[in-house]
Amino acid sequence: MSAPKQMPSAEDATESWRLLLHQAAVEVMTTMVGVAPTVPEQIESEPSEQVTGMVGLAGALCGLLSIHCSPKVATEIASRMLGLGEEEAAQHWVDAVGEICNMVAGAFKAKIPGLDDQCMLSVPTVITGDSYATQSLIVGNRTAVHLLFQGEPFVVILETNG
Amino acid sequence: MPQIRALIVDDSSVMRKIVERCLRQAGLDLSDVQQASNGVEALAILNQSDFDLILSDINMPLMDGLEFVKTIRTLEKAKDIPVVMITTEGGEQHVLEALSLGAKGYIRKPFTPEQVKEHVIPVLRS
Numbered sequence: 001m002s003a004p005k006q007m008p009s010a011e012d013a014t015e016s017w018r019l020l021l022h023q024a025a026v027e028v029m030t031t032m033v034g035v036a037p038t039v040p041e042q043i044e045s046e047p048s049e050q051v052t053g054m055v056g057l058a059g060a061l062c063g064l065l066s067i068h069c070s071p072k073v074a075t076e077i078a079s080r081m082l083g084l085g086e087e088e089a090a091q092h093w094v095d096a097v098g099e100i101c102n103m104v105a106g107a108f109k110a111k112i113p114g115l116d117d118q119c120m121l122s123v124p125t126v127i128t129g130d131s132y133a134t135q136s137l138i139v140g141n142r143t144a145v146h147l148l149f150q151g152e153p154f155v156v157i158l159e160t161n162g
Numbered sequence: 163m164p165q166i167r168a169l170i171v172d173d174s175s176v177m178r179k180i181v182e183r184c185l186r187q188a189g190l191d192l193s194d195v196q197q198a199s200n201g202v203e204a205l206a207i208l209n210q211s212d213f214d215l216i217l218s219d220i221n222m223p224l225m226d227g228l229e230f231v232k233t234i235r236t237l238e239k240a241k242d243i244p245v246v247m248i249t250t251e252g253g254e255q256h257v258l259e260a261l262s263l264g265a266k267g268y269i270r271k272p273f274t275p276e277q278v279k280e281h282v283i284p285v286l287r288s
Binding site: 027028031032078081082083092095096098099102103105106107110116117118120121122123 | 173174175176177179180183221222223249250251252253254255256270271272273274
C-alpha cells in the first residue's frame with residue numbers, strides 16, 4: 001500500500017471540494033435517479049432536519065458526508081430509482097437516501113487523486129423525524145452544497161477533520 | 163444465452179432491486195433471483211441453492227464483499243460461480259484485491275444499465 005497523499009489544507013480545499021462535491025451529487029442523481037439537481041438562485045436557510053443520510057469517511061480523509069432533504073424529496077428519489085408509484089416508494093425512501101449518500105461519498109473521493117484507496121466509507125445511516133438537529137463533533141472544514149431537486153432543497157454537507 | 167440463476171448481495175434493498183432490473187434490461191433470462199443483505203446471509207443461501215452468477219457489494223455489515231468472495235472460493239459447491247463486484251469502493255487497490263480474491267468483474271456505483279450489461283455478459287460467456 002502506498003503512503004497516503006498529503007491532503008490540502010482546509011482553506012485550500014473548501015472551494016475545490018465544493019465543486020467536486022457538487023459534481024459528485026449531480027453525477028449520482030443523474031445516473032441513479034434520472035434527474036439532475038439544480039442550483040438555487042438564493043440559499044434561504046440551512047436544511048430542515050427531516051431526513052438526513054450520513055456516511056462516515058476514515059483514513060487519509062476523516063469526516064462525515066451528509067445529505068439533507070424532506071420526506072417528499074426522499075420519496076420522489078426512491079420512486080424514480082425503483083420505477084415505483086409514490087405509495088410503494090414510501091417504503092423504500094430511507095434505504096434510497098442512504099444509498100444516494102453512500103454513492104455521493106464514493107463519487108466525491110474518486111475525484112481526488114490518491115484518495116480513493118486511502119479513504120474508506122462506513123455503512124450509511126439515515127435519521128428521520130419531525131424535530132431534531134444533528135451536531136457533528138468533527139472539528140475542521142465544512143463544505144455545503146445547496147441544490148434543488150424538483151424545486152425542493154437537497155443539501156450535501158461534507159465535514160472533515162483538520 | 164441460457165437461463166441464469168443469480169444471487170444479488172447488497173445491504174441496500176433498493177440497490178438489489180436496481181441490480182435485478184439492470185440484469186433483466188441486459189437481456190438475461192433470469193430463472194431464479196435471490197437476494198442477501200450481507201455475506202453471511204449469502205453463504206446461507208448458497209448452501210441451499212445453485213447459482214450461475216453472483217453480484218456483490220463490498221461495504222456490508224457482518225461480512226463484507228471481499229471476505230464473502232474469499233470464503234466462497236474455498237467452497238467446493240460455489241468456488242466456480244463468477245462474482246461481479248458492484249460497489250462505491252472503486253480505488254485501484256480495491257479492484258486489484260477483489261480480482262485477486264477471485265472476482266471476475268467490477269462495477270462502480272453509480273452505474274447505468276449499459277455498464278452492468280458490459281461487465282456481466284462477458285463474465286457469463288467466459
